Amino acid sequence: MSEAAIAPKLGAPIIEMRDVNKWYGEFHVLRNVNMQVKKGEKVVICGPSGSGKSTAIRCINRLEEHQKGQIIVDGIELTANLKNIELIRREVGMVFQQFNLFPHLTVLENLTLAPIWVRKVPKKEAEETAMYYLNRVRIPEQANKYPGQLSGGQQQRVAIARSLCMKPNIMLFDEPTSALDPEMVKEVLDVMVGLANEGMTMICVTHEMGFARTVADTMVFMDRGEVVETSAPEEFFAAPKNERTRAFLGQILHH
Amino acid sequence: MATTTMLPASGPNGAQRFAVWVRANLFNSIGNSIITIVFGSFALWVLWNIVKWGVIDAVWVAPNMRACQAAGTGACWAFVGEKWRFILFGRYPYEEQWRSALVTLILFGMTGASFVPKLWRLEMVYAWVAAWIICGVLMWGGVLGLAPVESDLWSGLPLTLILSLISMIFGFVLAIFLALGRRSNLPIVKLVCTVFIEVMRGVPLITVLFMASLMLPLFLPPGFSVSKLLRAVIAITMFLGAYQAEDLRAGLMALPKGQYEAADALGLSYWRKTKSIVLPQAITIVIPPLVGNLIGNFKNTSLVSIISLLDLMSTTQVALVDPNWRGLTSEAYLFLGAIYFAACFAMSRYSQWLEVLLNKGKRR
Numbered sequence: 294m295s296e297a298a299i300a301p302k303l304g305a306p307i308i309e310m311r312d313v314n315k316w317y318g319e320f321h322v323l324r325n326v327n328m329q330v331k332k333g334e335k336v337v338i339c340g341p342s343g344s345g346k347s348t349a350i351r352c353i354n355r356l357e358e359h360q361k362g363q364i365i366v367d368g369i370e371l372t373a374n375l376k377n378i379e380l381i382r383r384e385v386g387m388v389f390q391q392f393n394l395f396p397h398l399t400v401l402e403n404l405t406l407a408p409i410w411v412r413k414v415p416k417k418e419a420e421e422t423a424m425y426y427l428n429r430v431r432i433p434e435q436a437n438k439y440p441g442q443l444s445g446g447q448q449q450r451v452a453i454a455r456s457l458c459m460k461p462n463i464m465l466f467d468e469p470t471s472a473l474d475p476e477m478v479k480e481v482l483d484v485m486v487g488l489a490n491e492g493m494t495m496i497c498v499t500h501e502m503g504f505a506r507t508v509a510d511t512m513v514f515m516d517r518g519e520v521v522e523t524s525a526p527e528e529f530f531a532a533p534k535n536e537r538t539r540a541f542l543g544q545i546l547h548h
Numbered sequence: 549m550a551t552t553t554m555l556p557a558s559g560p561n562g563a564q565r566f567a568v569w570v571r572a573n574l575f576n577s578i579g580n581s582i583i584t585i586v587f588g589s590f591a592l593w594v595l596w597n598i599v600k601w602g603v604i605d606a607v608w609v610a611p612n613m614r615a616c617q618a619a620g621t622g623a624c625w626a627f628v629g630e631k632w633r634f635i636l637f638g639r640y641p642y643e644e645q646w647r648s649a650l651v652t653l654i655l656f657g658m659t660g661a662s663f664v665p666k667l668w669r670l671e672m673v674y675a676w677v678a679a680w681i682i683c684g685v686l687m688w689g690g691v692l693g694l695a696p697v698e699s700d701l702w703s704g705l706p707l708t709l710i711l712s713l714i715s716m717i718f719g720f721v722l723a724i725f726l727a728l729g730r731r732s733n734l735p736i737v738k739l740v741c742t743v744f745i746e747v748m749r750g751v752p753l754i755t756v757l758f759m760a761s762l763m764l765p766l767f768l769p770p771g772f773s774v775s776k777l778l779r780a781v782i783a784i785t786m787f788l789g790a791y792q793a794e795d796l797r798a799g800l801m802a803l804p805k806g807q808y809e810a811a812d813a814l815g816l817s818y819w820r821k822t823k824s825i826v827l828p829q830a831i832t833i834v835i836p837p838l839v840g841n842l843i844g845n846f847k848n849t850s851l852v853s854i855i856s857l858l859d860l861m862s863t864t865q866v867a868l869v870d871p872n873w874r875g876l877t878s879e880a881y882l883f884l885g886a887i888y889f890a891a892c893f894a895m896s897r898y899s900q901w902l903e904v905l906l907n908k909g910k911r912r
Contacts, residue, residue, distance in 0.1 A: 356809050382815035393810035397828050406824060407814035459814060 304332030307463060307494055308353060313362035315348060322348050323359065324518040330511075332462075335495045337505040337526075340515035341541060346498045349515065350465045353496070354385045367462060383411060386456030390468040392448045394440035400427070400451050401436040404458045412459065419458070426454035430484050446477030450484055457488075464488065466497040500545060506530065514538045612872040627876045628883045631867040635883065638703025638863040644695060647686040648706045654679055655709045663898055665905065676717075683710070699777040703858030705887070707777075711849040711859065715784040716842055722789030727796035728822065741793075748790030753848050756783045761855040780852045788845045795837040799830030832906045839899035843892045860884065 308330040315323040322345045330336050338346045351357040352364055355371055355378045364371045366381045395403050404423035408414040414422070427433040430450035432443075440448055449469060456464060466485065470478045482504050489495055489508040499505065505512060505526060512529035514522040514537070522535045533539045574584040605622025609629065616624035628635075636652075637645040658679045661667055687706070690696035702710070729741030748756065760783035764774060803826060811821040831838070850861035858866070864884045868877060 354813055356812060379815055379817070382813060385813075387810075387813040389806060389810065389813075391804075391806050393804075393806035395807065395810070395825055395829075397832070398824075407816060410817075410820045410824070411815045455814070 306330065307332045307367055308496070309363070309365045310349070310352075311363040311365075313349070313352060313359045313364060315345075315352065315357065315359045315361075322518050323352070325362070326515075326518075326520055328513065328520065328523075330463075330494060330496060333492045333494055334510045335489050335508050336497070336511045336513055337509040338496065338498045338513045338515060339500060339502075339505070339541070339545075340521075343517075344515040345518040346513075346515045347467050350387075350467060350496050350498055353463075353465060354382050354387055356387075379411075383459060384461055385463045385465060386459055386461035387465045388449070388452050388456055388467065388469045390471050392440070392445070392452045392472070394448055394452055394455070396440050399437050399439055400432075400443070403440065403451060404455050407455070408458050422458050423454070426457045427451075429457070429487070430454045431480075444477060445473045446480045449473060449477075449481045453481070453484055453488075463494045463496070466495065466499065468498050468500075470499065470501055502530070502542075502546060514541065516541070613874065613876060616876075623879050623882075624876055625879060627867075627873050627879050631870070631873065631880075632883070634704075634867050635860070635863045635880075636705045638707070638858045638866070639701045640703055640706075641695070641697060641701070644689070644697060647689070647694065647697075648702075648704070651683045651686050651706045652709060654683055655706070655713060659713065665902075699775045700857075702777065704863045705860050707852075707857065708846075708849050708860040710777075711781060711784060711852060712846045714781050715788050715845060715849075718781075718785045719788035719845070720792060720838075722785060723792035723796055724827065726789060726793035727800060730793065730797055731800060744786075745790045745793050748787055749794070753784070753787050753851050754854055756787050757851060757855050759783070776855060776857055780855060780857055784845065784849060784852075787848075788841060791841045791844075792838055795834045795841060796830060798837070799832075799834035800826065802833050803830050832903075835899055835903050835906070839895055843895050846891060846895070847888060860887065 306329050308328070310326050310328040313323050313326040314321070324345075326345070326349055328336070328349070338349065340346050348357055352359045352371075353366060359371075367384050369377050369381055371377065371381060394400075395406070398406065401420060401423055404426065405416065405419040408419040408422060409416055424433060424436065427436055430453055432447050432450055435443055435447060435451070440451065443451065453469075469485070470481050473481060478501070482501060485495075485497070485504065486508055495508075497504075497508075509526045512522075512524055512526050513520055514529070514533075514535070516537050522529070522533060522538045524534070529538070530542070533542055575581045601622045603622075605620045606625050607616045607620045607622065608625050610616040610619055610624065610626035613624065613627070616626050633645065637648045640648045658676060661675075662672065685691060686694070687702055687710075688697060688699070726741045726745055729737045730745060732738045732741070757780060760779045761776060764779050764782070768774065807825055807829065808821070811825045816825070850859055852859050853862040853865070861884065864880050868874065868880050
């Protein structure tokens with residue numbers, strides 16, 4: 294694997310999380326999370342379930358509210374200010390574990406809804422963009438079907454295309470392959486690798502360590518709401534510094 | 549008791565297959581055979597009596613009840629023949645009743661057309677607006693050479709239709725806002741909607757009708773009067789709105805959280821999300837209870853008689869007071885029941901059909 298091919302040219306920080314804390318009632322889900330993501334950087338977050346990794350990325354587009362600390366996305370700080378939240382959501386695409394396509398709309402309508410109403414793109418142009426991205430994820434022939442008629446892998450690729458239609462600067466992936474049948478994981482990962490190679494800023498919560506090795510610039514290991522270790526993938530996989538990281542990697546890599 | 553067995557998919561002709569089915573399901577043991585014979589003969593006996601009373605011994609033409617009773621022991625359908633026009637159109641001036649009839653036809657026609665999904669487009673809304681204007685002109689008159697008719701004289705089937713359809717349209721719109729309001733993050737909005745819904749659901753419709761008819765005038769500036777009809781429409785609309793709001797709220801809660809999140813993540817505004825993502829799915833989920841409440845509402849309109857509006861039910865009761873035809877309660881209510889049943893059954897079947905249609909291709 295030649296690292297040179299995907300050698301990142303990283304820009305200025307585009308996402309900054311500073312001492313972010315979050316509680317669900319008494320339960321402390323995020324403890325002083327610090328993270329900095331540069332433009333074009335690919336960050337893979339891993340960790341045991343319940344470690345707060347999904348919650349952390351869901352704070353970035355304010356699907357979850359943090360209670361302490363600062364989150365700055367593209368120069369805008371996330372607060373209760375609805376205008377700012379809308380601005381940030383336009384720039385940040387998100388792909389969910391359960392796809393969350395809109396089942397009552399066709400694939401094409403799923404893809405054009407937000408560009409038309411949020412970006413105010415004319416319908417025709419939105420449809421052209423949609424078809425371009427459906428080609429990119431290699432399912433243009435499914436444009437007029439309903440999500441329920443597609444396989445899980447196809448649905449997830451539609452979900453990725455739906456986010457891309459908004460022309461986001463940042464893509465968040467929340468365990469995008471965890472709900473897929475094993476034979477469908479690769480088709481989704483391939484699309485994500487393609488996206489990474491084009492220089493998209495990406496944060497992925499995933500257990501696909503092969504994907505992480507190929508794509509990640511930075512690995513983040515979270516456990517019990519804390520960022521335990523942040524390092525480059527070579528170092529992360531070859532010589533994890535922290536005991537908990539070693540234990541986790543031992544569990545998921547040897548089976 | 550009888551158990552159901554699948555019919556053989558292919559094989560002998562229909563009659564033979566029926567015989568096989570009967571043997572397998574109705575006469576498959578001595579006990580079941582006895583039960584089948586006992587209940588079967590009872591059912592036949594009841595059916596025979598109904599047919600005998602309603603058709604064989606019935607009297608179809610007679611000048612009054614006495615003549616009817618002399619002519620036969622069965623039902624006196626002559627009553628319906630004599631009174632149908634009063635039952636359908638009530639006190640609306642006799643010579644002008646064609647206007648009432650036309651309004652009834654227009655409203656039935658528009659409702660029927662609205663049942664067709666292919667016609668669900670913006671033009672349908674315009675057509676409804678036009679239809680209501682035409683109906684208003686026909687019912688009120690006073691223009692285009694039509695004699696004016698007070699709304700207090702509107703009665704029978706057109707009144708029932710007007711009350712049901714208008715409360716249905718505005719009630720549903722009200723329900724949407726109440727349901728959204730009850731789930732709102734804004735405490736005042738939430739409180740107002742919750743209180744409204746709970747109060748409306750906590751009292752009988754009769755109470756709401758009385759309140760609207762007696763108390764509404766107290767709140768209005770002097771000299772400003774609201775017709776009884778409008779008061780009834782407001783009361784029924786609020787009542788139906790509260791019930792349907794709760795149906796819709798169930799739909800809103802049944803919608804997976806991921807749908808809201810996906811819409812949020814795409815940056816859709818609250819109203820866009822609600823209109824394009826949330827409501828279409830939530831409404832589809834709760835079609836059965838929504839239609840259930842519409843059916844209930846259609847029958848509930850008969851309660852307006854207590855504020856002396858003459859709906860279909862009241863005209864039937866008034867028709868029965870005629871000394872020439874007193875005592876023909878069964879015939880009158882069967883006729884009335886048939887009209888209500890036809891309308892309610894149509895709504896019920898339509899809702900089942902619609903559910904299947906809307907779920908087509910979207911299930912997984």
